Amino acid sequence: xxxxxxxxxxxxxxxxxxxxxxxxxxxxxxxxxxxxxxxxxxxxxxxxxxxxxxxxxxxxxxxxxxxxxxxxxxxxxxxxxxxxxxxxxxxxxxxxxxxxxxxxxxxxxxxxxxxxxxxxxxx
Numbered sequence: 001x002x003x004x005x006x007x008x009x010x011x012x013x014x015x016x017x018x019x020x021x022x023x024x025x026x027x028x029x030x031x032x033x034x035x036x037x038x039x040x041x042x043x044x045x046x047x048x049x050x051x052x053x054x055x056x057x058x059x060x061x062x063x064x065x066x067x068x069x070x071x072x073x074x075x076x077x078x079x080x081x082x083x084x085x086x087x088x089x090x091x092x093x094x095x096x097x098x099x100x101x102x103x104x105x106x107x108x109x110x111x112x113x114x115x116x117x118x119x120x121x122x123x
Contacts, residue, residue, distance in 0.1 A: 002026045002098050002112040004034075009094060009117030012086055018119060020081040022096030028053075033099045034079045035059075036070065037107055038092035038119075045095065047105035051079060059103060063089075086121045093118050 008020040022034060035050030049070040050059045058070050069082040079096060094117050097110035104110075 002028060002031060004096050004098060004112055004114035006094065006096050006114040006117040009119045011120040011122065014087055014121055014123045016086050016121070017082070017084045018086065020083070020094055020096075020117060020119075022079040022081075022114060024077040024079070024098060028077045030100045031098045031112075032101060033103045034072070035097050035099065035103075035105075035110065036079075036081045036094055037097055037110075038090075038094045039116075040092045045107045047107070048094070049081060050103060050105070052103060053079075057103070059105070061105075083119070086119075088121050088123055091119060091121045 003025045005023045031053045033050050033052050036048040037045040038048050039045040048061050051070045051072050067085045071080045096114045098112040099110045
């Protein structure tokens, strides 16, 4: 099994920045990709950004390109999401998720999830 724990959420004014962290533990050797998703009440979880843990490669949702950066520390089994120029529309609960087979933007393809961390952006 793989355990994921997010941290770093909080409240920030529009235009500000936050850095989310995702700590992976357990059978991390089976993880192919770790991605960030976000969810607002009443809606499905949407893909935000992902990074391959085997090989190279990052992927972003169009609305966050140029503002968010996903990075990893494979020694410490950490994945980060640096969020700059935050907008009110970025308000959501952010989850990190681990996939073991391939990169995908579909939440149903990820078998391991963290508990989520709230990000609130005010104007």
